[in-house]
Amino acid sequence: KAGVTQTPRYLIKTRGQQVTLSCSPISGHRSVSWYQQTPGQGLQFLFEYFSETQRNKGNFPGRFSGRQFSNSRSEMNVSTLELGDSALYLCASSLAGAQNTIYFGEGSWLTVV
Amino acid sequence: DQQVKQNSPSLSVQEGRISILNCDYTNSMFDYFLWYKKYPAEGPTFLISISSIKDKNEDGRFTVFLNKSAKHLSLHIVPSQPGDSAVYFCAAYLGSTLGRLYFGRGTQLTVWP
Numbered sequence: 001k002a003g004v005t006q007t008p009r010y011l012i013k014t015r016g017q018q019v020t021l022s023c024s025p026i027s028g029h030r031s032v033s034w035y036q037q038t039p040g041q042g043l044q045f046l047f048e049y050f051s052e053t054q055r056n057k058g059n060f061p062g063r064f065s066g067r068q069f070s071n072s073r074s075e076m077n078v079s080t081l082e083l084g085d086s087a088l089y090l091c092a093s094s095l096a097g098a099q100n101t102i103y104f105g106e107g108s109w110l111t112v113v
Numbered sequence: 114d115q116q117v118k119q120n121s122p123s124l125s126v127q128e129g130r131i132s133i134l135n136c137d138y139t140n141s142m143f144d145y146f147l148w149y150k151k152y153p154a155e156g157p158t159f160l161i162s163i164s165s166i167k168d169k170n171e172d173g174r175f176t177v178f179l180n181k182s183a184k185h186l187s188l189h190i191v192p193s194q195p196g197d198s199a200v201y202f203c204a205a206y207l208g209s210t211l212g213r214l215y216f217g218r219g220t221q222l223t224v225w226p
Contacts, residue, residue: 004156031212042219043157043202048212056213090156094212101147102206102214104156 002027004105006091012111018079021108025072025093031055032074033102034066037088046089049074050096081112116140117205119217128226132190136203136217139184143205143215148177148188150199151219157202161188193224 005024013019025032033048033056045058049068066076072093078085088109094102118137126132134148144165149157163170163177163186170177176189190197203217 006156033212033214035214035216043214043216045213045215050212055211058213088154092156092212092214096211101159101162102204102212103159104149106156107154109154 004091004093004103006089006105006108008108009106010109010111012113013081014113015081015083017081018077019081019110020075020077021089021091021110023074023076023091023093023105025074025091026103028095029093029103030072030096031094031102032068032072033092033094034074034076035090035092036060037090037107038084038086043090046076078110083112086110086112115218116143117203117215117217119201119203119220121220122218123221123223125223125225126193128195128224129192132188132193132197132222132224134188134190134201134203134220134222136186136188137184138186138205138215140205140207140215141181141184142207144208145206146177146179146186147204147206147214148175149202149204150197151202152199160201190222193222195224195226197224198222 034046048056068074088107147162148160151157200219204214
C-alpha cells in the first residue's frame with residue numbers, strides 16, 4: 001500500500017513569505033505528526049493531529065501551525081518565514097493506539113533565502 | 114531536555130562484522146522504542162521496534178535489546194553490509210502522548226569493505 005506522501009518535495013521561499021506543506025498519511029492511519037530536522041537541532045517535534053484535533057504540540061512559535069482534514073490528510077503552515085526555518089520537514093503517520101509503528105514520508109525540503 | 118540520547122555520533126565497522134548502536138533514555142515512562150535509518154534529505158525508514166515489556170526483539174539481521182533498569186537500548190546489525198551505511202536514530206514514545214516521538218541525535222554508521 002502507498003506510504004506517507006509529502007508535497008512539495010523541494011521549495012525555495014523568501015524571508016517574510018509563508019509556506020504550506022501537505023501530507024497524505026498511509027490509508028487507515030488517523031494520527032499525523034510533523035517534525036523539523038535541522039543540522040543543529042536534530043529531529044524536533046512540531047505537532048500531532050488525530051481526528052482533526054491537535055493532540056500534542058512541540059515548542060515552536062505560533063508562526064508554525066497545522067491542521068488535519070476529515071480524510072486524515074494534513075497541512076502545516078509557516079508564516080513570516082525566517083532564514084532559520086530552512087529545514088527538512090517530515091510528516092509521519094500511525095494507527096491510533098499505543099505501540100504502533102510511526103512511518104515517515106520523504107520530507108519537504110524548505111530553503112528560505 | 115534531551116530525553117533520548119545517542120552519545121556516539123559516529124561508528125565505523127568493517128563489512129561482515131557486528132555493528133552495535135547504543136541509546137540511553139531518561140524517562141522511565143517510555144513504553145515503546147523504535148529504530149530508524151535515515152539518508153540525507155530523505156525521511157527516516159523504520160527498522161525495528163520493541164515494547165517496554167520485552168527485552169529483545171529480532172528481525173533478520175537486526176536485533177534490539179532493551180535494559181530497562183539501565184534505561185539503555187542497543188541495536189545490533191549482524192552481519193553489517195555497506196548498504197547499512199546511514200544515520201541511525203533511536204526514538205521513543207509515551208502512551209500518554211501518542212504520535213509524539215522523542216528522538217536521539219543519531220549515529221552515523223559507516224560500513225567499509
